[in-house]
Amino acid sequence: MEQRNLLIAIVLSVGILVAFQFAFERLRPPQPPAPTHATAPAPSGPAGQSAPPAPTASTHNPGANAPQAVPAHTVQSRQAALADQPRIKIDTPRLHGSINLVGARFDDLTLATYHETVDPKSPEVVLLQPPGTADAYFAQFGWVGSPGLELPGADTKWTASGDRLTPGHPLTLTWSNGKGLTFTRTINVDKDYMFTVDDAVKNTGSTPLKLTPYGLVSRSGTPPVSGYYLLYEGPIGYLDGAIRNVKYASLALDKPTDFTSTGGWLGFTDKYWLTALVPPQGDAVKAQFRRAVDPDKVDHYQVDYTADPVTVPADGTVSTSTRFFAGAKELDLLQSYAASGIPLFDYSIDFGWFWFLTKPIFRILLLLEALLGNFGVAILLFTFFVKLVFFPLANKSYNAMSKMKLLQPEIQKLRERFPDDKARQQ
Numbered sequence: 001m002e003q004r005n006l007l008i009a010i011v012l013s014v015g016i017l018v019a020f021q022f023a024f025e026r027l028r029p030p031q032p033p034a035p036t037h038a039t040a041p042a043p044s045g046p047a048g049q050s051a052p053p054a055p056t057a058s059t060h061n062p063g064a065n066a067p068q069a070v071p072a073h074t075v076q077s078r079q080a081a082l083a084d085q086p087r088i089k090i091d092t093p094r095l096h097g098s099i100n101l102v103g104a105r106f107d108d109l110t111l112a113t114y115h116e117t118v119d120p121k122s123p124e125v126v127l128l129q130p131p132g133t134a135d136a137y138f139a140q141f142g143w144v145g146s147p148g149l150e151l152p153g154a155d156t157k158w159t160a161s162g163d164r165l166t167p168g169h170p171l172t173l174t175w176s177n178g179k180g181l182t183f184t185r186t187i188n189v190d191k192d193y194m195f196t197v198d199d200a201v202k203n204t205g206s207t208p209l210k211l212t213p214y215g216l217v218s219r220s221g222t223p224p225v226s227g228y229y230l231l232y233e234g235p236i237g238y239l240d241g242a243i244r245n246v247k248y249a250s251l252a253l254d255k256p257t258d259f260t261s262t263g264g265w266l267g268f269t270d271k272y273w274l275t276a277l278v279p280p281q282g283d284a285v286k287a288q289f290r291r292a293v294d295p296d297k298v299d300h301y302q303v304d305y306t307a308d309p310v311t312v313p314a315d316g317t318v319s320t321s322t323r324f325f326a327g328a329k330e331l332d333l334l335q336s337y338a339a340s341g342i343p344l345f346d347y348s349i350d351f352g353w354f355w356f357l358t359k360p361i362f363r364i365l366l367l368l369e370a371l372l373g374n375f376g377v378a379i380l381l382f383t384f385f386v387k388l389v390f391f392p393l394a395n396k397s398y399n400a401m402s403k404m405k406l407l408q409p410e411i412q413k414l415r416e417r418f419p420d421d422k423a424r425q426q
Contacts, residue, residue: 052144052214052304053154081130082108086157088171089164093191094327096124099165103154104173104185106195107131107138109326111273127273127326137219139275139324141185141197143211144306150177151211158185167191180205181312193327194337200319203312210311213320215277216304217267222248226271230352235289235303237266237276238344244289248301251291259287265342266303267325274348278323281341283307331362 076084087098090109097109110124129137143151152158152175161172165187173185181203188196203209225233225248235251237244239261246257263281266289267274279285287305294300310318325337325345334346351358361382368378387394418424 052142052216052306053140075134076132078126078129078133081132084132085130088160088162090189091164091166092189093167094193095189097128099171099187100130101158101160101173103140103156104142104152104158105130105138105140105154106324106326107136111328114272114328125273127275131220135219135221135223137217137275139215139217139277139326141199141213141215141322141324143183143199143201143213145209145211149209150179150181152177152183165189181209192333193325195324195326196321197324198319198321200317201312202317203314206314208311208313208316210309211318212306212309213322214304214306215279215322215324216302217275217277218300218302219268220298220300222299222301223268223270230350231271232350233270234268235266235301236269236348237264237287237289237303238347239264239266239287243344243347246289248291248299251289251301254290254292256288256290261285261287263343265325265345266305267348268301268303269329269348269350272329274325274327274329276325276345276348277303277305278325278342279305279307280321281343331366 082098086101087108088101090097090099092112094112095109096112099105100107107128107130109128110126112124114125115122116125127137128139129135131138140154142153145151156175158173158175161174162169165171167190170186170188173187174182176182181201184200184202186198186200188198197215199213201211223233232245232247234248235244235246237259239259241261244259244266251257262284263279264285264287265276265278266287267276285305285307288303290302290304292300292302307320310320312318323342329349331346331349334348338345351362365375365378365382368381369375372378372381414424
């Protein structure tokens with residue numbers, strides 16, 4: 001009788017969950033509109049600055065070579081900001097967007113295989129947003145050098161070799177300072193979410209020059225986080241042999257959190273998405289997690305790194321290469337990148353303290369989802385399998401409970417016969 005009731009309960013539970021899954025999207029409340037706070041434009045910094053551009057204007061002793069304060073301005077719509085600058089289209093099986101030729105920034109990316117709702121005709125998930133919009137989010141690469149040296153910055157307009165970036169068809173950007181330095185940037189993208197940025201500097205002058213390569217990811221406004229104790233969202237990196245998590249609230253204003261490392265990676269992790277800079281794994285780098293506030297009291301966050309300086313000989317060329325990931329945190333994909341030489345890249349997915357249990361369980365769910373085509377049904381089937389595995393133990397427990405029920409009348413008689421004698425009851 002009890003086994004039949006248990007089976008009926010399981011079948012009803014499965015039916016309710018399946019029905020809820022199909023009805024959920026219709027019942028979902030409308031999403032709140034995006035915040036409309038003002039944000040500062042991307043700072044360009046003075047020529048030849050000795051550090052990467054700061055995340056935003058700062059009124060707390062920015063330093064001699066740091067960008068000066070930039071006033072906030074009225075927020076543009078995404079469409080208006082994208083139309084303001086010349087762009088090269090990004091078109092891959094999994095990414096759509098464009099590269100801004102002004103600053104050669106990655107500031108326009110949507111995820112082609114992920115949508116805002118289950119409707120495949122709904123808008124694609126927006127990952128990167130250009131400066132000047134609410135919640136600006138972008139990546140930038142470049143060189144820093146001695147004061148007075150004219151280098152490409154956030155306001156530099158590059159010349160492109162083509163009008164589209166696709167897998168197998170790289171894009172080459174060039175810019176010359178007119179004083180003997182020519183900068184060339186070649187950008188490749190794979191079929192998933194990884195960009196490779198190869199920078200070269202040619203010196204036609206008679207004097208050797210020392211330059212330092214850098215990369216940064218900047219975002220405006222404090223992103224909403226889930227707030228789960230076991231799910232980390234915020235600045236993240238694998239630096240100096242360990243995973244580094246520094247919460248948004250833990251970043252001190254205008255006081256960077258510094259790390260030194262050989263190789264590694266750093267970026268921002270959200271619940272489902274990740275952006276990450278991957279410098280050359282054999283190079284020593286100095287990494288920073290930073291926070292600043294603009295005149296409108298909007299927080300801005302940035303992760304950046306600088307590698308060891310390189311010397312560009314007279315009438316010579318030097319080059320450097322870095323990678324930039326921007327996409328979904330898919331376990332198999334991240335593990336394939338880890339196998340290609342990016343250490344612990346799959347650890348950008350937070351499996352919690354009990355990762356030795358949660359990670360295998362997640363792998364089983366992925367396998368079931370691949371077979372069934374529905375993650376919700378995969379969870380239900382996995383739950384059924386777990387119940388089946390533990391059924392012998394549960395059955396013994398149910399039998400013991402049944403026997404105890406049979407004894408209850410006799411126990412009650414003993415209590416009534418010896419109400420004040422616990423020893424005799426026993």
